[in-house]
Amino acid sequence: MIDVTKAVAEAGAWGIGLRDWMELRTHVYGNVDGFGDCDLEDASDEEWRGRVAQVLIENGLAPKANRYIECCRYGVRLQCKGPVTHELFSPLYCDLRYCPRCGPRQFARLIEKHSPAVNAVCKQKKPGYLLREITFTSLNTGELSSLQVKRFNQNVKAAVKKAFAKSDAWGALWCDEVGFNNTNLHAHVLVYGPYIEQAVLAETWRTISGDSVVYIRKAHVNGPKALIHLLKYVSKMPADVPEIIGQLEVAFHKCRRVHALGVFYNFSGDDTDNIESEWTTCPHCGADLERLPGTFRLEKLIMEGRTFVGLRHPERKQSWVN
Amino acid sequence: MKEEVSSKRQGYKVWRNPSQPGEPVKYLGEFFPPEGQCRILGCDLKQLGFGPGEYTVLAPPDRPYAGLFSKWRKVVIPE
Numbered sequence: 477m478i479d480v481t482k483a484v485a486e487a488g489a490w491g492i493g494l495r496d497w498m499e500l501r502t503h504v505y506g507n508v509d510g511f512g513d514c515d516l517e518d519a520s521d522e523e524w525r526g527r528v529a530q531v532l533i534e535n536g537l538a539p540k541a542n543r544y545i546e547c548c549r550y551g552v553r554l555q556c557k558g559p560v561t562h563e564l565f566s567p568l569y570c571d572l573r574y575c576p577r578c579g580p581r582q583f584a585r586l587i588e589k590h591s592p593a594v595n596a597v598c599k600q601k602k603p604g605y606l607l608r609e610i611t612f613t614s615l616n617t618g619e620l621s622s623l624q625v626k627r628f629n630q631n632v633k634a635a636v637k638k639a640f641a642k643s644d645a646w647g648a649l650w651c652d653e654v655g656f657n658n659t660n661l662h663a664h665v666l667v668y669g670p671y672i673e674q675a676v677l678a679e680t681w682r683t684i685s686g687d688s689v690v691y692i693r694k695a696h697v698n699g700p701k702a703l704i705h706l707l708k709y710v711s712k713m714p715a716d717v718p719e720i721i722g723q724l725e726v727a728f729h730k731c732r733r734v735h736a737l738g739v740f741y742n743f744s745g746d747d748t749d750n751i752e753s754e755w756t757t758c759p760h761c762g763a764d765l766e767r768l769p770g771t772f773r774l775e776k777l778i779m780e781g782r783t784f785v786g787l788r789h790p791e792r793k794q795s796w797v798n
Numbered sequence: 799m800k801e802e803v804s805s806k807r808q809g810y811k812v813w814r815n816p817s818q819p820g821e822p823v824k825y826l827g828e829f830f831p832p833e834g835q836c837r838i839l840g841c842d843l844k845q846l847g848f849g850p851g852e853y854t855v856l857a858p859p860d861r862p863y864a865g866l867f868s869k870w871r872k873v874v875i876p877e
Contacts (some may be wrong), residue, residue, distance in 0.1 A: 486800065489827045496856060503854045503870050504823045504861050519868040 480538045494538060495530045498545045505550075505773075519597035524718050528574075531722025544568035544725075548577055549769045554785065558763030566775035566785050567742045573728055574721045578711055583711035588732055590649060590703055597647060597668045607647075607695035607702050609675065610636075610665040612650075614687050620659040620727040626654065629735065631685040632663045636737055638670045638680050647739035651706055652731075654724060657715045664705045666695065668739065707726060707734070759785060801840045806860035810838045815852040815872075823854075836862045840875045 646669035
């Protein structure tokens, strides 16, 4: 975490912007150039991240901007407590929604989190109940704010609850999405419940949100695949323009993107991977891991011959996964 | 090459990297490469009187051949 006030003052004294101050840190606080030449190997990645960070800085999200710039440039040393003391490392990720590295990771974690619930309802075979796919759309106003996203999510929640109010044991999972390179906010919902007329659902949506376009159909694939289909856009970048990515990150600041209702809510199942990370133990010998002090550039940790393990946190922070 | 700050053109900003953990990064100023040269090299910094060590150089946005030369560059003056 950076001290933003101090960073702004220092950047001002040096005649550079906050984005350049953040980039400078990532260059300076590494003391090994693992690949032999002094030019940056991934200048295009850095340029992309810098432009996204600039939008975040302009919207008062400097700490997030710094995380975005530093994503996967540093890592921590881990050591196992076994007799051989295997040496490992884990990168420090930004865990932002629209990071090309962290998006796919979040997708994997979401699949792990929600698969048990979807599998459980698929096994139930309740008469008349099926997995159905609903799409709620909203009017594209050409811009997207945090308030719009929050209101949209409230509307989706209200519409689904109203539509299935008379049923029992229903569940819904939804994921907010935007169109590629635009602000067309819509939600894909995976519902487990009884049949409902499209016209009834559309009327419910129109009454609650004022928007009229709703699609519903039986899920065209089985349980786990329907979940993958629902969440696949979490792993994909919704724009190829960094400034749009920055604006989306701002719009979704403190807004959940994936939501669960009914029987899908807070469903942990029997899978312990939903509770704790598999990387609490050494992948070589199974002994406990301990984190050594300090953070280091990734190339240094690679050059030390350490084994990569994927997660920084000993416990999976499920509340982050949204 | 001498230190100068132009109001029209931005120069190359140079910082000295810490040689030990805990040491702060030191801003050295803004410099221009010698005539006919499109970036600052270690020998240029040496000529300016800087000693052995590692430096980070920020090139201005209007640098020549921006597509070829990256914005940030690590420059080393050997012992």
